[in-house]
Amino acid sequence: MDERKLVCVAKTVKTLFLFAGSIGSIAIANVFLKIGMDRFAVLQTGSGFTWREILNIWELPAGVLLMAAQFVGMLTLFKWGWNASVVVPIFGLNYVLTALLSQWFLGEPVHGLRWLGIALVVGGVALIARSVPNPGSL
Numbered sequence: 001m002d003e004r005k006l007v008c009v010a011k012t013v014k015t016l017f018l019f020a021g022s023i024g025s026i027a028i029a030n031v032f033l034k035i036g037m038d039r040f041a042v043l044q045t046g047s048g049f050t051w052r053e054i055l056n057i058w059e060l061p062a063g064v065l066l067m068a069a070q071f072v073g074m075l076t077l078f079k080w081g082w083n084a085s086v087v088v089p090i091f092g093l094n095y096v097l098t099a100l101l102s103q104w105f106l107g108e109p110v111h112g113l114r115w116l117g118i119a120l121v122v123g124g125v126a127l128i129a130r131s132v133p134n135p136g137s138l
Contacts, residue, residue: 015080019090022073027097029066031105036060089128092121 036059054060070091077087096118102108 015077015082018073018076022070022077023091023094023097025066025073026070026091027094027101029063029070030094030098031101032059032063032066034102034106036063086128086132090125093125095121 036057039057040054040060074087074091078084099110099114099118103110
């Protein structure tokens with residue numbers, strides 16, 4: 001394999017890892033934030049809260065940090081020349097992972113119409129991904 005092709009493969013692999021890591025981090029963040037807010041009963045009673053109370057529920061700051069990681073991933077992809085009209089919809093794959101994680105870890109029901117909607121999102125992402133002429137060249 002010549003050097004140019006190797007560089008192209010390395011860029012593609014790096015990009016795929018960044019997309020996967022960003023999508024995974026936002027999906028896990030969603031679950032952490034849901035768990036944390038379920039544990040954070042003070043907001044439900046309307047009696048106010050302190051930042052210390054929020055920080056004591058580890059899932060909340062962990063969720064925020066994971067959201068920040070996804071944000072940095074998105075900014076990095078933009079810096080690498082990826083179009084927002086491609087990056088943002090591909091990040092929509094987090095709906096699939098969030099649904100699965102919510103089912104497994106939160107016991108949330110995800111039935112027919114939700115899966116149909118998620119399938120439509122995945123189909124849309126596939127169409128958008130096919131519209132990128134040569135991702136390795138970005």
